[in-house]
Amino acid sequence: MEPTAEEADRLKMYVQDEAGNIALPFMVIMNQLTFTPKNSGAKYNFIAEYTDAEGNLSVQNYEAETIPNSVLGISHSDEIVRPLSNLQFSVTKTKFSVLVKSDADLTVPELSEIKWHLNGQLIGTGRTIAVPGILLAKPGDYVIEAFAISSNGFGRNAKKENDDWHFKVSENDVVSFTQNTKPKVGKWVTLTADRFVFQNLLPIEKVNWHIEGGDKLADSKTIEFKPSTAGIKNISCKINSQKGIRQSIAIKQAAINDVMFTDSNGLKIEKASWGQKINIWIDQKELVGEKLEIVV
Secondary structure, eight states, X not given: OOOOHHHHHTEEEEEEOTTSOBOSOEEEETTEEXXXXXXXXXXXXXXXXXXXXXXXXXEEEEEEEOOOOOEEEEOOOXXXXXXXXXXXXXXXXXXXXXSOOSGGGSOHHHHHHOEEEETTEEEEESSEEEEOGGGGOSOEEEEEEEESSOOOSSSTTXXXXXXXXXXXXXXXXXXXXXXXXXXXXXXXXXXXXXXXXXXXXXXXXXXXXXXXXXXXXXXXXXXXXXXXXXXXXXXXXXXXXXXXXXXXXXXXXXEEEEEEEEOXXXXXXXXXXXXOOOEEEEEEESOTXXXXXXOO
């Protein structure tokens, strides 16, 4: 039951610190005690003593420990970004705010306690951080981390956790190219750069090809060439002056070694009679699937 004013006068409520001293300040109104802890990692004992009309004393207490807020999750960007990209990250989850949608979900002290590291260097505080492209000018590996207590996302003993994001800054380049057919001497082959670090090429990103023993061809995702000799040919493809990709392709020499007439049983014949079905048998190399012109 709710206490009467007389019963509330017989109720004593207070707070003790870990050493047993009265922790101030706190405020008691009727049967409610209000106390705002000032220190983190501190233990407090909340005590209520009530003496009834007959002088009997009953005591209830509640012990609790204060812990600071901490960052549990941040938003993500792409795993690979171009140099000088402007990025933005936000705290999405803290220990006391499961889902953080705005600055209003955190107290002013908590906002000031959130710090952001880029590769271990402090770049700002608050719920959100804008990373200017000038800080991402050099290709390499980067780590952005938000924390309130300690940082552990960068360095030799880095831990990949939800409060950090590991990403790479990279120039665009060719990852792979394909050929439309089996390369053969005297036949046109089409080569296509099909995969890039970033699929959408910028106007300044030119695709360069170099074919061993041939000329350098530029500014095209697709090229055609006609091999003149058989053997292994090295082909490289890259964007601008990047490393690119190098592949070795085997150029085959097609050939007809022998031609003969055979009967329906596959036996070679030198002559045939009227109405007899005959076959043309060709001993070939690298000609399966090709169209041949045969003149009898």
